[in-house]
Amino acid sequence: MADVSGFKAHLGTVLAGIEAEGLMKREREIASPQGGWVTVGGRRMLNLCANNYLGLADDARLIAAARAAEESHGYGMASVRFICGTTDLHRRLERRVAAWLGHDDAILFAACFDANGAVFEPLLGEEDAVISDSLNHASIIDGIRLCKTRRFRFRNNDMADLEAQLKAAREGGARFVMVATDGVFSMDGYFADLGAVRALCDRYGALMMVDDCHATGFVGPAGRGTPARAGVSADILTGTFGKALGGALGGYVAASQPVIDLLRQRARPYLFSNALPPAVVGAALAAIDIVEGADDLRQRLADNAAHWRAGLEALGFTLLPGSHPIVPVMLGEAPLAQAFARALDGEGVMVSAFFFPVVPRGQARIRTQMNAALTKEDLEFGLAAFGRAGKKVGVL
Numbered sequence: 001m002a003d004v005s006g007f008k009a010h011l012g013t014v015l016a017g018i019e020a021e022g023l024m025k026r027e028r029e030i031a032s033p034q035g036g037w038v039t040v041g042g043r044r045m046l047n048l049c050a051n052n053y054l055g056l057a058d059d060a061r062l063i064a065a066a067r068a069a070e071e072s073h074g075y076g077m078a079s080v081r082f083i084c085g086t087t088d089l090h091r092r093l094e095r096r097v098a099a100w101l102g103h104d105d106a107i108l109f110a111a112c113f114d115a116n117g118a119v120f121e122p123l124l125g126e127e128d129a130v131i132s133d134s135l136n137h138a139s140i141i142d143g144i145r146l147c148k149t150r151r152f153r154f155r156n157n158d159m160a161d162l163e164a165q166l167k168a169a170r171e172g173g174a175r176f177v178m179v180a181t182d183g184v185f186s187m188d189g190y191f192a193d194l195g196a197v198r199a200l201c202d203r204y205g206a207l208m209m210v211d212d213c214h215a216t217g218f219v220g221p222a223g224r225g226t227p228a229r230a231g232v233s234a235d236i237l238t239g240t241f242g243k244a245l246g247g248a249l250g251g252y253v254a255a256s257q258p259v260i261d262l263l264r265q266r267a268r269p270y271l272f273s274n275a276l277p278p279a280v281v282g283a284a285l286a287a288i289d290i291v292e293g294a295d296d297l298r299q300r301l302a303d304n305a306a307h308w309r310a311g312l313e314a315l316g317f318t319l320l321p322g323s324h325p326i327v328p329v330m331l332g333e334a335p336l337a338q339a340f341a342r343a344l345d346g347e348g349v350m351v352s353a354f355f356f357p358v359v360p361r362g363q364a365r366i367r368t369q370m371n372a373a374l375t376k377e378d379l380e381f382g383l384a385a386f387g388r389a390g391k392k393v394g395v396l
């Protein structure tokens with residue numbers, strides 16, 4: 001007999017440790033659609049921490065498209081794609097993603113976490129090398145762990161270090177070399193320097209893989225993301241439907257035909273996990289139609305981000321520099337960031353504090369995120385609340 005009581009006691013100790021360090025995460029229960037304002041515990045709260053960049057999470061056109069796809073194709077697929085889980089809608093969405101983003105083809109996954117978990121192992125072997133930015137998303141780190149490829153790491157956005165790692169990979173005799181980077185680093189809102197990464201990849205004959213979750217839909221011409229913004233093309237692009245593109249779920253890889261064809265044969269999260277439901281696929285098709293022509297929403301988002309940034313700076317907060325709608329308010333130690341988030345909660349503003357191990361020690365922050373659903377009045381409400389909360393916890 002396993003010592004189940006000992007096991008539970010052990011887990012209790014681990015949880016108590018998390019609590020004692022002030023690192024326990026608690027979830028708020030939203031009783032309304034996701035949006036610029038949400039209802040929590042009977043209170044209306046201004047939401048400044050969703051990835052709902054274009055404000056489409058509760059968009060009536062997406063809800064209608066989801067309903068229509070559910071009416072025509074039913075609720076669930078009850079199958080992986082290759083057995084009997086592929087509908088005409090799935091293939092339409094894959095072709096639509098590929099055409100929009102400028103690749104031969106695309107392949108859908110249940111989430112971008114799965115896409116990143118799937119993409120390395122079938123494509124790269126022991127003879128190859130992958131070079132990963134040190135601030136890459138957890139799913140890229142896990143995906144790389146799952147392959148037998150030689151691993152190199154370069155300091156975040158440090159092109160001299162990337163070049164040193166490319167040289168090391170080449171000198172080590174690697175057959176194929178792939179550089180993997182986020183298009184936007186989500187804790188800081190910094191853009192990867194994709195023009196420079198592409199140039200280095202070309203100089204050293206390496207492939208460039210970009211995860212564009214925090215950019216697709218609202219960065220670059222027609223929302224095509226960070227490669228389009230930089231005027232370059234990624235060899236392999238991954239992304240999500242769970243952020244700007246309606247915020248439901250689903251991920252994809254867009255790439256050349258042989259890459260997609262091989263992933264369909266070998267990618268384990270594709271072969272051994274259920275197909276996306278028709279409602280999600282139908283709404284994702286509608287989301288791309290909306291987003292491709294949504295220069296008005298992108299402009300409003302950019303205006304909101306600039307206004308929000310300027311307002312916080314005028315109040316005296318320390319921000320990280322940038323232009324992305326991720327606007328981190330730097331606070332230093334974790335308890336202060338948490339006290340500030342609680343004070344904002346009291347003001348009717350929903351934010352989330354980020355601290356070690358998600359960001360380095362001493363760099364705890366409130367990561368605010370702008371979206372196109374917010375009005376100037378909403379931003380003024382938020383700025384007034386930040387001002388009062390900042391004074392309350394002593395950062396202003």
Ligand SMILES: *Cc1c(COP(=O)(O)O)cnc(C)c1O
Pocket residue numbers: 110111112113114116137139182186211212213214239240241242249250251
């Ligand atoms: C959100 C995110 C993911 C995960 O996307 P899901 O579709 O939610 O699984 C992967 N990579 C990056 C950079 C992200 O920001």
